[in-house]
Amino acid sequence: MPPEILQQFNSELTSLLDADNPQARSLLAFIRRSLGQYNLQDKISVIDIFVNAYLRGVEQLLSPSGKSIQHPKAWMRSTTLNVIREHARAQKKECQLSIEPIDESSQQLVDxxxxxxxxxxxxxxxxxxxxxxxxxxxxxxxxxxxxxxxxxxxxxxxxxxxxxxxxxxxxxxxxxxxxxxxxxxxxxxxx
The missing domain is CATH 1.10.10.10 (Winged helix-like DNA-binding domain superfamily/Winged helix DNA-binding domain)
Structure with missing residues (x-):
């Protein structure tokens, strides 16, 4: 893969971290809102989601298949949502019933x-x-x-x-x- 493709991807995504860029504010607000919808706002940060999606983009561009990303900003939006969904599924798997030890003195067995x-x-x-x-x-x-x-x-x-x-x-x-x-x-x- 030519390094200019990765550089172009990096420059477009760097612009998404500029506070004056309306697309940046829109994407970060979208991530924040999606985290709230999946009740993950206290478990993972907006930046963690952004970085995770960015790393997936770099991995995709550097993979042997070299699949390109035509519209990085739109790709980031859908990828951040996928990352959030994956975290939500993982959270559900982790939320298992906690089993408290039974105090044998109060243990009641069903006859x-x-x-x-x-x-x-x-x-x-x-x-x-x-x-x-x-x-x-x-x-x-x-x-x-x-x-x-x-x-x-x-x-x-x-x-x-x-x-x-x-x-x-x-x-x-x-x-x-x-x-x-x-x-x-x-x-x-x-x-």
Whole structure:
């Protein structure tokens, strides 16, 4: 790659750091706003995003393929957004539930008989449903079929998938209602 291409890229991007340049203010405001939209404003700075995008541009220009960047300012705008999205995805992966150690003196284990009673209640509630509702739940949730296959197995090819999903939701609601008739919710004392 000729060094003048890299020099041209550098000079155009250097102009984006000039406070008097309206395009610079626009790009930096865009980065700041995008960081706010992804709730990253306190986690990474505008300049870090800018530098990260700039380094990607240099890497692209220096790569063996030597792919050129025709409009560096527009390229920077889309690349900074991609960098922000990547940071947001990485942030979501890092946000896992923190598991607090259990104090053994306050540890409460669920009695096996309670689990058995709950499972028994679910089975009874399931059998209270009509045949078609049971079949729908069995195909979708027990066998894990996609809605299209469930529709075909139920022999209702004219039903829309949206209507079938809604029916599935209503069937789950019926199952929940039946379950709570068999095992009413227990009021917990306030902690």
């Amino acid at each position: 096996d008989s309670v689990i058995e009673e709950n499972l028994d209640a679910v089975v009874k509630a399931f059998h209270r449903l009509n045949h078609d509702d049971r079949k729908l739940l069995e195909l979708k949730y027990l066998q894990g079929m996609p809605w299209k296959d469930v529709r075909d197995k139920l022999g209702q090819p004219n039903d829309t998938l949206a209507a079938l999903r809604k029916r599935g939701q209503r069937t789950l609601d019926k199952l929940r209602t039946e379950y709570h008739e068999i095992r009413p919710p227990v009021d917990r004392p306030d902690d």
